Amino acid sequence: MGKGFTLKLAWNNIKQNRKFYLPYVLASVGIIMMFYIMCYLAFNKGLASLAGAEYISFIMVLGCVIIGIFSIIFIFYINSFLMKRRNKEIGLYNILGMEKKHIGKILFTENLITSLFSIVAGLLIGVLFSKLVHMILCKIMGVSVPIVFNISWIGVVFTAIFFGALFLLVLLRNQMKIHLAKPIELLHGSSVGEQEPKTKIVMSVIGVICLAAGYIIAITIDNPLQAIALFFVAVVLVIIGTYLLFTTVSIVVLKALRRNKNYYYKPGHFTAVSGMLYRMKQNAVGMANICILSTMVLVMVSTTVCMSAGINDVIDQMTPKDVTVSQVFIDEPDMNKMEPAYLDSTLSGLKAVAARSDVKAKGTTNFTAAAIALKLKDTSFEFGDSYSIMNIITADEYERITGEKAGISGNEVISSGTETPDTFTYGGESYTTVKYVKNLMASGNINGVNTYNIVVSNLSKVKSMVRAAGDAYNGMTYIATFDTDSSNSATEAMAQKYANCSSVGGGRVRLRSDIKNQLGGFTGGFLFLGIFLGLVFTFAAALIIYYKQISEGYYDKEKFEIMQKVGMGKAEVRKSIRSQVVAVFFVPLIVAGCHMAGAFNMVRQMLSLFSLNNVGLFVECSALTFLAFAAIYAFVYLVTAKEYYKIVQWGEQ
Amino acid sequence: MSLLEVKNLKKIYTTRFGGNQVQALQNVTFSVEEGEYVAIMGESGSGKTTLLNILASLDKPTSGEVLLNGRNITQIREKEISAFRRDNLGFVFQDFNLLDTFSLRDNIYLPLVLAGKDMSLMESSIKPIADKLGINDLLEKFPYEVSGGQKQRAAVARALITKPELILADEPTGALDSNAADSLMDLFNEINDEGQTILMVTHSTKAASHAKRVLFIKDGEVFHQIYKAKMTNEEMFAKISDTLTILASGGVCNG
Numbered sequence: 001m002g003k004g005f006t007l008k009l010a011w012n013n014i015k016q017n018r019k020f021y022l023p024y025v026l027a028s029v030g031i032i033m034m035f036y037i038m039c040y041l042a043f044n045k046g047l048a049s050l051a052g053a054e055y056i057s058f059i060m061v062l063g064c065v066i067i068g069i070f071s072i073i074f075i076f077y078i079n080s081f082l083m084k085r086r087n088k089e090i091g092l093y094n095i096l097g098m099e100k101k102h103i104g105k106i107l108f109t110e111n112l113i114t115s116l117f118s119i120v121a122g123l124l125i126g127v128l129f130s131k132l133v134h135m136i137l138c139k140i141m142g143v144s145v146p147i148v149f150n151i152s153w154i155g156v157v158f159t160a161i162f163f164g165a166l167f168l169l170v171l172l173r174n175q176m177k178i179h180l181a182k183p184i185e186l187l188h189g190s191s192v193g194e195q196e197p198k199t200k201i202v203m204s205v206i207g208v209i210c211l212a213a214g215y216i217i218a219i220t221i222d223n224p225l226q227a228i229a230l231f232f233v234a235v236v237l238v239i240i241g242t243y244l245l246f247t248t249v250s251i252v253v254l255k256a257l258r259r260n261k262n263y264y265y266k267p268g269h270f271t272a273v274s275g276m277l278y279r280m281k282q283n284a285v286g287m288a289n290i291c292i293l294s295t296m297v298l299v300m301v302s303t304t305v306c307m308s309a310g311i312n313d314v315i316d317q318m319t320p321k322d323v324t325v326s327q328v329f330i331d332e333p334d335m336n337k338m339e340p341a342y343l344d345s346t347l348s349g350l351k352a353v354a355a356r357s358d359v360k361a362k363g364t365t366n367f368t369a370a371a372i373a374l375k376l377k378d379t380s381f382e383f384g385d386s387y388s389i390m391n392i393i394t395a396d397e398y399e400r401i402t403g404e405k406a407g408i409s410g411n412e413v414i415s416s417g418t419e420t421p422d423t424f425t426y427g428g429e430s431y432t433t434v435k436y437v438k439n440l441m442a443s444g445n446i447n448g449v450n451t452y453n454i455v456v457s458n459l460s461k462v463k464s465m466v467r468a469a470g471d472a473y474n475g476m477t478y479i480a481t482f483d484t485d486s487s488n489s490a491t492e493a494m495a496q497k498y499a500n501c502s503s504v505g506g507g508r509v510r511l512r513s514d515i516k517n518q519l520g521g522f523t524g525g526f527l528f529l530g531i532f533l534g535l536v537f538t539f540a541a542a543l544i545i546y547y548k549q550i551s552e553g554y555y556d557k558e559k560f561e562i563m564q565k566v567g568m569g570k571a572e573v574r575k576s577i578r579s580q581v582v583a584v585f586f587v588p589l590i591v592a593g594c595h596m597a598g599a600f601n602m603v604r605q606m607l608s609l610f611s612l613n614n615v616g617l618f619v620e621c622s623a624l625t626f627l628a629f630a631a632i633y634a635f636v637y638l639v640t641a642k643e644y645y646k647i648v649q650w651g652e653q
Numbered sequence: 654m655s656l657l658e659v660k661n662l663k664k665i666y667t668t669r670f671g672g673n674q675v676q677a678l679q680n681v682t683f684s685v686e687e688g689e690y691v692a693i694m695g696e697s698g699s700g701k702t703t704l705l706n707i708l709a710s711l712d713k714p715t716s717g718e719v720l721l722n723g724r725n726i727t728q729i730r731e732k733e734i735s736a737f738r739r740d741n742l743g744f745v746f747q748d749f750n751l752l753d754t755f756s757l758r759d760n761i762y763l764p765l766v767l768a769g770k771d772m773s774l775m776e777s778s779i780k781p782i783a784d785k786l787g788i789n790d791l792l793e794k795f796p797y798e799v800s801g802g803q804k805q806r807a808a809v810a811r812a813l814i815t816k817p818e819l820i821l822a823d824e825p826t827g828a829l830d831s832n833a834a835d836s837l838m839d840l841f842n843e844i845n846d847e848g849q850t851i852l853m854v855t856h857s858t859k860a861a862s863h864a865k866r867v868l869f870i871k872d873g874e875v876f877h878q879i880y881k882a883k884m885t886n887e888e889m890f891a892k893i894s895d896t897l898t899i900l901a902s903g904g905v906c907n908g
Contacts, residue, residue: 196754196795261772270766274754562750565711566811567739567764569732 010109031071032122038064039155040130059525081547115167140524197281200248207244214238218602227605247284271576293541294592297534304530306621308523310612319512320439321481330475337368357494359486366480367397372469380425383472388450398455416440417453427468542636549640553647655684662717677703679873690845692864693854700873701854743812743820747827749804751796757807758792802833822853838863862890
């Protein structure tokens with residue numbers, strides 16, 4: 001067989017099967033493009049030198065790995081679809097006298113054409129778009145955009161090698177399959193007898209248990225550290241549960257419906273139930289894939305959107321003013337650091353240093369808080385917990401900060417930070433929360449999970465509370481804050497001086513601008529990754545849906561012809577087919593929505609690690625993400641359903 | 654009045670490009686009385702299947718009419734047509750056309766379910782039919798689990814369960830081995846003896862020899878017909894063979 005002939009045959013095959021090959025090639029191009037862009041960003045030196053970019057490079061490498069693993073699974077999956085459809089054709093070649101060697105050659109040539117095209121086109125588009133993506137990333141992170149256009153050769157080589165190897169593996173797998181198959185099997189390959197799916201009670205029970213366990217873990221988690229520890233456990237349980245839900249639980253439910261004669265033998269239910277039973281057998285894994293991909297997209301995008309939308313609140317909470325100076329006194333049994341004399345003298349010292357650095361300090365306030373490690377259980381605080389902290393200040397300090405009378409006495413408190421319950425017990429005494437104030441104190445650190453900042457009536461109250469805490473007393477923190485109009489360089493010089501100054505020796509200085517850069521880079525990077533991966537996964541889910549629907553169309557066509565022959569009206573056929581297609585399409589989306597809702601509490605806890613405690617904002621972000629995703633999903637449905645109906649050709653003839 | 658009257662039926666297919674016209678049926682006229690068992694024979698391409706499709710209201714003739722109990726089925730509106738088909742006609746196909754997604758029982762129930770009949774009615778009607786066809790033990794099986802002959806029996810049961818005026822069979826023995834074909838034909842005779850009208854299109858001389866009357870179609874026209882009357886199956890077989898030979902050699906029919 002001549003080279004020219006092989007090439008011609010391969011090219012013709014691709015052209016004739018373009019309904020299957022075009023989406024495959026487009027998807028490959030898309031994935032290669034995304035992969036290259038990730039590599040480009042991961043290896044980009046300009047990006048690495050930005051403030052807060054230590055996270056960015058890491059995040060991008062993470063993105064590379066995720067897309068890499070994903071593309072292996074995805075390309076193999078789609079390829080198996082393609083090959084299944086072509087079994088008959090290959091069997092025919094074989095029977096018409098082509099040797100397997102020749103068929104192998106044709107397949108090799110076909111793969112060569114599609115792979116080369118995908119890699120070259122993917123890299124070209126990737127190079128073109130990398131700059132745009134770079135600019136978007138810089139914009140999200142709020143840094144200025146460099147003008148130079150460059151190509152990451154490491155990225156190009158790495159991408160080409162990775163995908164070259166991947167396509168080679170796919171080719172080897174196809175060759176192996178052809179080699180092992182018998183021609184007759186191939187010829188009948190696409191119409192292998194459809195057996196009724198079996199009922200697997202044990203697996204169904206396991207599925208329900210996994211799903212329930214995953215949900216229970218996600219819903220009952222009540223602190224962030226637990227959320228991080230159990231996140232992957234819950235995710236794995238839900239993934240296993242989802243697969244079993246679609247593959248076995250659905251069968252059990254449908255069979256139960258079928259056993260109910262009064263329900264089953266009705267015109268609408270009859271064809272729908274039996275049709276769904278068979279559809280589930282062919283589609284269960286695909287539907288589970290789509291569902292899990294959708295859930296990933298939804299959770300990822302909603303979380304990252306919420307993070308970047310809420311980050312300004314976090315920054316306000318951490319550094320309510322431009323400059324925050326803090327110092328921790330670990331062992332401080334007597335409370336004199338809280339007395340006005342100490343506060344006044346320290347503040348004037350700080351002001352003097354600022355003045356020497358040509359920094360104008362405005363609205364200076366300072367206070368010292370006693371810190372207790374504890375944990376809220378219902379309405380009572382228990383001592384000794386590593387991640388919840390209570391900072392206590394006096395009513396006098398409150399007045400120094402806000403300039404207002406606190407107006408509290410006895411066991412009344414003012415709450416800030418994480419809100420305390422209306423009444424709570426602490427060390428055996430009961431307290432009443434009389435009001436809540438936002439951003440009263442700079443919390444000073446980003447890991448301040450559940451930071452209860454409270455104001456109590458006087459210093460002796462603080463002392464008695466500290467005594468009650470015993471070992472849970474974590475010392476005191478002195479914090480001074482002020483705004484300034486001065487330039488960054490002057491402020492930074494001042495910060496340097498503070499660090500060396502004996503009166504605030506060992507104190508830490510935090511500039512709002514630094515925090516903004518750091519957190520902005522961090523959340524911006526995550527937002528970028530979330531949306532980027534969200535797009536990749538959405539893209540993949542759409543393609544899986546497309547292939548499912550197309551291959552199903554050929555099978556359904558026959559079925560609906562029979563139904564019409566035995567007396568089902570066209571309108572009835574249409575109704576039945578539409579309800580089944582809609583079910584296959586939208587059940588994964590609905591289940592993904594449930595998963596998203598189930599994960600809500602867990603993700604919220606994890607967000608609180610970043611001091612994001614705004615539940616309302618998270619609800620909003622989740623709802624918006626879901627709506628946006630549902631809209632894209634519906635669009636894919638419309639496009640795919642059109643192709644499907646074209647194949648089934650209802651209404652015509 | 655005859656149960657089925659076919660008058661001057663004409664069907665012309667126009668190829669999609671170039672407007673080439675193919676005349677599948679030229680001028681077909683015949684009638685079928687109630688309780689008759691008629692076989693239609695002819696070579697491939699003689700127009701048998703086109704005729705059957707028109708009788709089944711799956712296709713429309715170019716001109717002419719088909720009257721079932723005096724009602725012109727070519728005029729029935731699209732909306733009513735499937736209900737009409739369901740209530741009046743039973744179908745047996747060469748490739749069975751059973752749905753793999755249903756058990757044999759559900760396949761047989763299909764027309765009744767589509768007609769919205771009661772569960773109790775379905776259960777009471779399937780019993781005698783399944784007994785007669787000897788598929789009582791197979792009802793819970795799926796089409797891919799039973800043999801071709803058994804599938805065709807299930808298909809016959811599906812055709813019978815609505816108690817149709819007319820059973821239309823399109824090469825019912827075409828996909829069966831000779832034993833299964835013989836027993837199916839015996840079954841058709843039995844059903845016919847009970848008063849069921851059957852119209853069968855077939856290639857098989859043997860199958861046709863079971864019918865009470867055989868119509869021959871050639872080039873889109875009814876060319877000839879033979880009544881079985883008191884002939885045995887074997888005599889009928891010989892007679893059909895002779896006619897087919899004449900038909901094939903293009904000679905003039907004198908018999």
